[in-house]
Amino acid sequence: MRILFDLFITFVKIGLFTxxxxxxxxxxxxxxxxxxxxxxxxxxxxxVTVIAESTPGPIAINCATxxxxxxxxxxxxxxxxxxxxxxxxxxxxxxxxFLDNFLEIKVVRSAFFGIKCAxxxxxxxxxxxxxxxxxxxxxxxxVLAASTLAMLAIDVFSLKFxxxxxxxxxxxxxxxxxxxxxxxxxxx
Amino acid sequence: xxxxxxxxxxxKVGCFAFGGAYAAIPLIRDVVLSYGWVTxxxxxxxxxxxxxxxxxxxxxxxTYVGRSQAxxxxxxxxxxxxxxxxxxxxxxxxxxxxxxxxxxxxxSVINTLKPCVVGLILAVGIxxxxxxxxxxxxxxxxxxxxxxxxxxxAAVAFLPPVxxxxxxxxxxxxxxxxxxxxxxxxx
Numbered sequence: 001m002r003i004l005f006d007l008f009i010t011f012v013k014i015g016l017f018t019x020x021x022x023x024x025x026x027x028x029x030x031x032x033x034x035x036x037x038x039x040x041x042x043x044x045x046x047x048v049t050v051i052a053e054s055t056p057g058p059i060a061i062n063c064a065t066x067x068x069x070x071x072x073x074x075x076x077x078x079x080x081x082x083x084x085x086x087x088x089x090x091x092x093x094x095x096x097x098f099l100d101n102f103l104e105i106k107v108v109r110s111a112f113f114g115i116k117c118a119x120x121x122x123x124x125x126x127x128x129x130x131x132x133x134x135x136x137x138x139x140x141x142x143v144l145a146a147s148t149l150a151m152l153a154i155d156v157f158s159l160k161f162x163x164x165x166x167x168x169x170x171x172x173x174x175x176x177x178x179x180x181x182x183x184x185x186x187x188x
Numbered sequence: 189x190x191x192x193x194x195x196x197x198x199x200k201v202g203c204f205a206f207g208g209a210y211a212a213i214p215l216i217r218d219v220v221l222s223y224g225w226v227t228x229x230x231x232x233x234x235x236x237x238x239x240x241x242x243x244x245x246x247x248x249x250x251t252y253v254g255r256s257q258a259x260x261x262x263x264x265x266x267x268x269x270x271x272x273x274x275x276x277x278x279x280x281x282x283x284x285x286x287x288x289x290x291x292x293x294x295x296s297v298i299n300t301l302k303p304c305v306v307g308l309i310l311a312v313g314i315x316x317x318x319x320x321x322x323x324x325x326x327x328x329x330x331x332x333x334x335x336x337x338x339x340x341x342a343a344v345a346f347l348p349p350v351x352x353x354x355x356x357x358x359x360x361x362x363x364x365x366x367x368x369x370x371x372x373x374x375x
Binding site: 088103115116124126 | 200202203204205206209210212213214215217218222229232233235236237238239241242243244245246247248251252255256260263264267270271273274275277278279281282292293296297298299300301302303304305306307308309310311312313314315316317318319320321333334337338341342345346355358361362364365366367368369370372373374375
């Protein structure tokens with residue numbers, strides 16, 4: 001019972017004090033769960049980062065589920081996940097009520113016109129960091145270029161396809177590459 | 189029914205958002221625009237607010253969109269839907285983790301998905317940056333003030349790493365952009 005409460009409180013703290021999304025959270029989770037509480041090892045933390053990146057959904061949720069399950073099974077994973085979600089949920093609920101009236105004030109409107117320019121720049125900067133950390137093989141560069149162009153075309157021409165279509169196409173391509181390579185290996 | 193739409197829409201986001209919050213933005217944009225819940229402009233504000241508030245950006249956005257469409261219950265349903273797939277898939281992974289990482293088919297799919305997702309993020313970033321000063325879908329309206337702000341912000345965001353300095357944090361950049369907005373557009 002105490003461990004469930006401890007899991008919940010720890011992840012509420014992580015959820016409440018980490019700004020900047022999932023990647024920023026990883027280091028805070030490591031600090032709390034590996035260094036302070038010793039709930040999981042450094043190796044576990046590396047593994048969970050890899051799974052978190054290769055499975056869908058918010059990375060922080062994946063981590064919370066992993067740590068919670070290791071400590072106290074399914075119930076633990078529910079408590080840890082709830083802990084990380086509750087602060088976000090409440091803060092946004094509180095703020096979004098104000099924001100609608102807020103935007104009618106001239107200063108706030110001007111500020112938001114500026115912020116509007118920043119969001120796109122931030123997203124590009126996130127993509128640039130990811131490209132830097134990527135293994136630059138010809139195949140991955142080709143996939144990167146193809147998905148960039150496809151998505152831009154969809155946006156600019158308001159096509160009926162969506163990002164999910166591109167993701168599914170890439171998954172099929174990955175499977176096809178495996179199938180072809182697998183055959184080549186058998187022939188050798 | 190709005191509750192069911194919110195649930196299914198964000199479940200889709202939760203199932204397909206590989207690679208964290210920025211990867212989810214293209215998907216959330218798709219879902220939100222196709223249901224006509226909010227406009228591209230409102231979504232931009234929502235993304236900025238989600239970046240400035242604590243917690244996972246995806247969860248913040250889901251709560252925000254859900255609340256704007258259907259109040260507290262809407263917020264709850266959208267948040268639950270975006271979190272649930274990650275939770276469930278992670279639990280399943282705990283059982284098969286070791287064999288999964290050695291599986292060549294799984295690795296091949298993941299290695300193709302990674303660059304694909306980065307491409308999607310890059311495309312949406314380019315599109316949203318351009319749209320801040322140039323109306324791409326409408327009559328082609330052009331806002332030179334917004335272009336000025338965008339160029340200044342790009343310099344703040346991309347020049348420090350060139351000189352091997354530390355990257356500017358998202359929150360700092362958003363605060364700088366708000367100040368620039370007030371300076372350029374007036375009080």
